[in-house]
Amino acid sequence: MSSRDAVLGRIRAALADVAAEERPEDVPVPRAYRRRHVEPGQDVVALFAERVADYRANVIRTDEAGLPLALAAALGGRGARNLAVPRGFPAAMLPTGAWKWHAEPLDVPELDALDGAITLAAAGIAVTGTIVLDTGPGQGRRALTLVPDYHLCVVRAEQIADDLPDALARLDPQHPLTFVSGPSATSDIELDRVEGVHGPRALDVVIVDPTPTEQP
């Protein structure tokens, strides 16, 4: 008998008390919890900004027109010069200046030699202050936002889900997903929190608000 059959056989024997006609759906699962932990009318983008900053990530809010300047300021603040830029990242967003942009493909040693990576995101989650990457356009493969020590992430306000249930419903699990809530951290030594271990030690999140339309 294969181990597969042995384990399955043991499971079925162990569940002798479960009636043969019981189906999984017959075991009730109440879902009385809230779909979102925000109040109607609450400013979800402001909440996102506040919660991301709680993790000691740097948060910058801007609009479409101010984006290149905001990115230039973030990069300048970190002293980053050589940056990975994934496929599908809009070239128009990139600031002009003394930066060197490195396009994919980039192997691991090449990534390791860079100062950081600039990417878009797949979603944001306000309540938990999380950005989600799904390797889609403008985000690169997972190594791109992992190996360099600095991650600059651009999230559009309309990509920000209010809470986890909404965010998970927006995401496609067939893509590899990375949920990022602040820079890497450890509390393993005497519970002293240290930001920055193996993942990027610095995280900047730029939130792009819709450009206000002129009122006539």
Added chain:
Amino acid sequence: MVSDPRSRGVIWLGSPAFPEAARTALADEQLRANLKRATGTIRDKRLAVAAELDDWEELRDSAAAIKKRVSRHLDHYLLALEASVTAAGGTVHWASDAAEANRIVTELVRATGESEVVKVKSMATQEIGLNEHLAEVGITAYETDLAELIVQLGDDRPSHILVPAIHKNRTEVRDLFVAEMGHWGQPAPEDLSDDPRELAEAARLHLREKFLTAKVAVSGANFAVADTGTVMVVESEGNGRMCLTLPETLITVMGIEKVIPTWQDLEVFLQLLPRSSTGERMNPYTSTWTGTTEGDGPRDFHLVLLDNGRTDTLADETGRQALACIRCSACLNVCPVFERTGGHAYGSVYPGPIGAVLTPQLVGVENAASLPFASTLCGACYDACPVKINIPEVLTHLRVKAVEGKGRASAEALAMKAAATVLDSPRLLAAAQRAAALGGKVLAREGRIGRLPGPLSGWSDTRDTPAPPAESFRTWWRKNRKEERP
């Protein structure tokens, strides 16, 4: 470290039994101080972030129900998971016990031609003693979680689920890094101080080259979703992302109870787990993957489904709820016994209240008869558990089994030893328990008790000590002893 054949291959240090091990731990003032501070800090953080969600109880109800659905139909969900993982390009293996799981992983590593693997913290692989097994056949496994690295370099054992090296202080960690890192790879800088920031940096440098060149990684899994074939690892440092992303081959060893039905179910567990575990709204990194992805991450993905005593646990209608555990460690941090003894006294990779109910079931109650007595049945663990495992109920149930297995005299000795050790004096314990059982109702306000006077003060020195259950350890014991008499 031995894996007793009778104990079905769970790494289990049956000797010394809990009472003796606890006595040693109690004598260690430094350990007790570290533990008290650590458990107190995490407990307060957890309470604060759980209180942010006013539907916490509804989330717990939902999580418990999902886990119940899975356990009653485990065969169905495992077959669904096997199908979805396979369809996504992964390979599923089934392991009856530790020996088989170790053999499968060894063969998979050998097939790559590699003799080194990087590992991301996984309780299942600790349970089966994978590192030791791999070492015997000439494969070196590098632990990459900072705490696991400390444990590995010190040839030590984890003492807490979340912070396994909490029994070591910064100076001990520094000395260990300076003495040992060079034997495993990149040595620690000579002028290394004991600042946690510098120690974390030393770990980063030590492991960097391993991450960037490793061809094979071994991981555990927090959840695996049956309907999509998605596997999830929840972590903080980024070592998980390194292991899951950079190597060519990924081998994930997962207990069969980790399967959940749907992608949507993660909305429940991802709200409960980080808040219950580290006391954060969300942990820094959560990775999910579904089989393999062209051009991104490992080319080969193997999922090893591990039984190793879990089906025996499943067969016990009361005990099976322990399989719902999501390893958050909240029950450790609220447990008055754990706070005094630390994790090593429990003799297995599963310490604290969950260890006291899980280990005896995995290794057989007769092999771990003192563990169900390593508790005062105060109920704080049940209250804290995000998946609502009724740990006191399972403990009481296992005590009956232990008594049946041991005969009255030795069972009494077991019970008294466990309790006496923890509270230093059986007379104090008796007084404390009596006072708790009688006085609990008077002192309780909305099911909680405040700071208690006298011998009970240490036990209620936490904001979420629940009111004592109707039946205390001593009254339970007396009643059962009477029942056994002819």
